[in-house]
Structures are given as structure tokens and as C-alpha cells.
Amino acid sequence: MTWMRTRAVLAASAVLALALAAPAAAASAADDDLNGGGDYPISVTVTDDGTTSPGSGSGDGSGSGDGLGFGSAGDSGSGFGSGSSGFGSSGASDAVDTAASPAGSTGATDTKTKEADAAFSLGGIRLGYGWSPNPSAGTLSTSVTVHNGTAASMPVTVRAWMTGPFGNRIGGPVEREVVVPARGDREVRIPVEGVAQWTVVTAHLEVTPPKSAGGIELSKLVREQTLVVAPWLILVGIVVVAGVGYPLSRLVRRPRAVEAFA
Amino acid sequence: MSVLEAPPPAAPENPASPVAPDATGASSLPPAPPAPPRGLGGRAPRPPKPPRRAPKPPVQLAPLTPAQALSRSAIIVAVLLVFAFLANVVVISQLQHIETQQRLRDAYRAQLAAGTAPVSEADYTGKLLRSTSPVGLLSIPQIGVDEVLVEGTDANALKGGPGHRRDTPLPGQPGVSVLLGRAAAYGGPFSHIQELAPGDRFTVRTGQGRSTFEVIGVRYAGDPTPPALAKGGSRLVLQSARGPAFAPTGVVYVDARLVSDVLDGGARQTTYTSLPPEERALATDTRQVWALIFALQFLLVAHLAAAWARRRVGTRKTWLVGAPVVGLAVLLTAEQIVPLLPNLL
Numbered sequence A: 001m002t003w004m005r006t007r008a009v010l011a012a013s014a015v016l017a018l019a020l021a022a023p024a025a026a027a028s029a030a031d032d033d034l035n036g037g038g039d040y041p042i043s044v045t046v047t048d049d050g051t052t053s054p055g056s057g058s059g060d061g062s063g064s065g066d067g068l069g070f071g072s073a074g075d076s077g078s079g080f081g082s083g084s085s086g087f088g089s090s091g092a093s094d095a096v097d098t099a100a101s102p103a104g105s106t107g108a109t110d111t112k113t114k115e116a117d118a119a120f121s122l123g124g125i126r127l128g129y130g131w132s133p134n135p136s137a138g139t140l141s142t143s144v145t146v147h148n149g150t151a152a153s154m155p156v157t158v159r160a161w162m163t164g165p166f167g168n169r170i171g172g173p174v175e176r177e178v179v180v181p182a183r184g185d186r187e188v189r190i191p192v193e194g195v196a197q198w199t200v201v202t203a204h205l206e207v208t209p210p211k212s213a214g215g216i217e218l219s220k221l222v223r224e225q226t227l228v229v230a231p232w233l234i235l236v237g238i239v240v241v242a243g244v245g246y247p248l249s250r251l252v253r254r255p256r257a258v259e260a261f262a
Numbered sequence B: 001m002s003v004l005e006a007p008p009p010a011a012p013e014n015p016a017s018p019v020a021p022d023a024t025g026a027s028s029l030p031p032a033p034p035a036p037p038r039g040l041g042g043r044a045p046r047p048p049k050p051p052r053r054a055p056k057p058p059v060q061l062a063p064l065t066p067a068q069a070l071s072r073s074a075i076i077v078a079v080l081l082v083f084a085f086l087a088n089v090v091v092i093s094q095l096q097h098i099e100t101q102q103r104l105r106d107a108y109r110a111q112l113a114a115g116t117a118p119v120s121e122a123d124y125t126g127k128l129l130r131s132t133s134p135v136g137l138l139s140i141p142q143i144g145v146d147e148v149l150v151e152g153t154d155a156n157a158l159k160g161g162p163g164h165r166r167d168t169p170l171p172g173q174p175g176v177s178v179l180l181g182r183a184a185a186y187g188g189p190f191s192h193i194q195e196l197a198p199g200d201r202f203t204v205r206t207g208q209g210r211s212t213f214e215v216i217g218v219r220y221a222g223d224p225t226p227p228a229l230a231k232g233g234s235r236l237v238l239q240s241a242r243g244p245a246f247a248p249t250g251v252v253y254v255d256a257r258l259v260s261d262v263l264d265g266g267a268r269q270t271t272y273t274s275l276p277p278e279e280r281a282l283a284t285d286t287r288q289v290w291a292l293i294f295a296l297q298f299l300l301v302a303h304l305a306a307a308w309a310r311r312r313v314g315t316r317k318t319w320l321v322g323a324p325v326v327g328l329a330v331l332l333t334a335e336q337i338v339p340l341l342p343n344l345l
Helices: A002-029 A232-252 B066-114 B289-313 B315-340
Strands: A120-130 A139-148 A154-163 A169-180 A184-193 A200-208 A221-228 B134-140 B145-151 B175-180 B201-206 B209-220 B234-242 B250-258
Touching: A120 A200, A120 A221, A139 A154, A139 A169, A139 A200, A139 A221, A154 A184, A221 B209, B066 B134, B066 B145, B066 B289, B066 B315, B209 B234, B289 B315
Parallel strands: A120 B209, B175 B234
Antiparallel strands: A120 A139, A139 A184, A154 A169, A154 A200, A169 A184, A200 A221, B134 B145, B134 B201, B201 B209, B209 B250, B234 B250
16 A cells, blocks of 8 residues: 555656646747747748848948947948948048958849958967976967058067966066068967966967058057966876875774784 | 773683692693684684774764754755756756757758758748758868857857857848857857958858858957948858856957858848847846746755655655656756856857
């Protein structure tokens, strides 16, 4: 009788659990329709004939300064199809990169549009960790690619430093001046010493171009990237403590009182 | 703490007849004790070893008051939830991402084969695409990205893969397309987009064909912007979180220009102003808090049922049935917490 009662209790628990799990699982199941559309109640009619003007439906990037980030403050020359402003204008409406003016096209089909090149841009931010037997040392190798879209070579200053998990500066700054060829890229690598046992390291790269290049006003850019580094001294310490601690504990807990029985 | 005591000195075998010295002054040997019984092998069985330590008396804990028992249960559930949340975000979410990508890839491959892959905000039947519908294939070999794009950019949609923002055209179509991707959880497909260098090329495959993009540069909010897009031109912006993993400090943008042919534009019903705030970068989604409440209720009921069953049917049976149920409830609750976090996490 008790067994029957137990089974009934367990069965009731299982049914109750499944019943309560259903609403919570419904939210996840709602996203599982991979066929697109499904029985979604909203129905629209596609009226596009392939001549939609650029950005007609987005409403974004037309000087709002939000979302896309296009059209920073004062960039009156922004907006799709309204010409091209220089990359790096930072609000200067007269900074027009006329040399790289796009071909422009009214049609949207079968058109290979050449877009204006950026006068100055960054990318390729990579970090690497160089181990050192000195626990208070260690190298963080930083790398950044600088792009010069102007018709003249561009001298830039790259400054690198790094901070720890609390925002404390732990290395650098290290400066390096390079010249980026006209309409070309240059990868700049800067090692920064002092990673030590800081586990979360953030590298900061500040690239300062000339104030203007090819009639385009430029401003310095700062990039940052975070790297997690294994604190080898702490890990070794843990292993050593564990390795020594076990035999030590066996030694301490040895039954010395047995001698009293002998 | 137990204290070992030395055994008392052995008593003489026969205290009534102490050993008396003989005439020579030497004491005679005491009589030999009786031989112990021998075993089958002819060897005497060994006496049991004395214990190394005196056994500790069993610890008798004072019974908890109802308030203490409730507090203990609450703390245990809270700790379970924290660990389940961390396990969900760090480990389980990666597996979910792999599984979802596989299903999305299968579905999108079938759509491409059937010629029904979406090219606008609606599907081929004219119905608006729902979130998590596959809309393209993104391939960035420089950073190891090969992902199926989904429609929508809220927290739930981005669990499956990089999301296409609804108010922007599909990649390759005229205008600026925006793709958002997570930086750490659920595969973190955009965790390395800062490593893209100017000039790097990658492709996006949609229902209209393959489009090739070239990276212009990496940008942060507030930085100078790229040149305005020419009429009829196409550009792609990748967005993700920057800063330490699981602790975003801002948004990183990667601008890329289209270097292949511009494709036909598709109709868009959603505009930037009508885009739900939950679909914007680093937005949180509180629309499904009800699911979290249901999950918490489920967890509470499962916990109470386990406590009740332990008294009625015993600890073993309760563990057998209750542990999976409580585990499921904890994971469901942790899953519902994720949308409350930034969608680019």
C-alpha cells in the first residue's frame, strides 16, 4: 500500500513539474520556427520593384548620431547619396574627399559602385603575450594596422600602454613614429613590458595623425583590446602548495599515538 | 577532540602466588600462559589491531528552526542559480549556439535550394519574417567566422547567431546594412572583429547571391565617420561589444564597403524610429519577464515538492526524482535571465 502511495506521489510530482515547465519553455520554443514566416499574424505586401533608394527604409545613419554612429555631431555632409565627406572630418562639413568622390549611380541594379576611401582609419588590433621567467615581467605585443587613404604619405605617432583589471596602469606608454605610405596600410607592432601576474590586461593604442592631410582634418583615435593572461606564478604556487600540502598532511596526521600501545 | 589514554599496566596472572625467590636468589619463571587456539593452518589468528585513533562520536547537530531551515534553503537555491547562470552563459550557451547554427544552416540551405530564401523583410509568401529566421551566410575567414545570419537583433535572436537589424537592407543591397553579433556568450561570433584590418575582404551570401565586402576600418562611438555613402552604394557595418568578455564597456563598429555588384533592394517595413528598443546595440529585453516569473515559480514548487517528498518517501527516492527536476528548473530560470543582459554580451 505504501508503495502504491509512493508511486502516486512521484507521478503527481512529475506531472506537476511538466505542467509548470511548459510556460517557461514556450518562450524558447517560440523562436524555433526556422521556416520564416510560419503563422506570424502580420502580413505585408512586397511592393519593391528593385529601385529602392539607398537607405530609404533605414532612417538610420542620416545624421542621427545614434545606432550606426554615422553622422557625428555637425556632419552636415552626411546622409546616403548626398556626396561624400572625409573620414576623420569629425564634424567638419568642409572636409570633403573630392579625390575619392564616388562614381554615384542612380540605378540599384548591376552597378559596381566605387565608394570613397577613408582618409585615415585603423583596424587589425591584435594582442599577444610573451611569457617571461621573471614573475614581475612579461611582454604584451600589440599590433595595429593604420590606413592612409590620402594621396600623400602620412606620419603618425602610435602610443601604447596597458592597464590592469582595476584600470591601473601597469606598462607603457611606448611611443613609435611611423610613416604610412600614400593610399596604403602599415602594420605597427609595439611590445609593452610589465604584464606580470595581472590576469586581465587591457591594451590601449592611441594613433595620432597630422592635423590635416590632403585638406582633410584628422584627429587621433584610441583603440583598446582586452586579453586574459594566465597568472603562471599563481598557478605554479597552487600546484606547489597542493603537491607539498598532501604529503605534509599525511605526515602531520600520522598516528603517532600508536607508540603508546607498543 | 578525543584523547588517547595509555592502557593500564597488566595485572599479574596469579596475584595469590607471587614469584618467590629460590634458594640461589634467582627468581623462577612464571608459569607459561595457556597456548592460544590454533587455526586451520596451524597458525594462531592475529589479534585485531588497536584503532589508530579513537573513533569520533557521531556529531549530533541541533535541529534547525523553521526560519533557519528556510534561510538555508534560500541560500542553497541562490547559489545554485548563480552557478547555473554562469554555467549557462559560459558553457551551455556555446553548445546551444552550435546546435542552433546547425539547424539554421540546414533550414537556410533548403531555402536556397528551393529558391525561397528571403530577400526583403518578408518571406516569399509575403509574411513578415519572424525573429531568428535565417537570412544569409556570413563568412569572415580572417577571424574564423562562418555563421548563419538571422533576422532580428534582440537578445533572443542573437542567441542563434549574428543578427541582421530589421530596419536596414540585406547585405549587398543599396544602403547601409547593420549586423550585430555577440562578443562572448553564445559562441561570441563577433569577439574578434577588432582584428579585422583595413582591406580585409569577407563575403555574405543571401538569397540574391554572394556579396564581397572590404573593411574600411574599426570605429568606436564618437569617432569620425566614414564618407557618406554614394547613391546606389552599399555598405555593411558589423557591431559588437568591446571591453572585457562578459563586461562590455561600449560598442565597436567595423565599416566595410561593398566591392562586388550592388544587388536589388528589398522592401523594408521597419524604420529606425519603429525599431523596437530591444533590437538596438547593447539593449536589454524585458518583454519576457513573465517567462522568468514562471520559471521561478517552477523552481519554487520543485524545491518545495522535493522537501515534502524527502519527508514522505525518503532521501534516496527524492534525490532520484527531485534532482533532475530541480536542475531543469534552475537551468530554465538561468536561461530566462539572459535576455535581461545586454544583447551583445
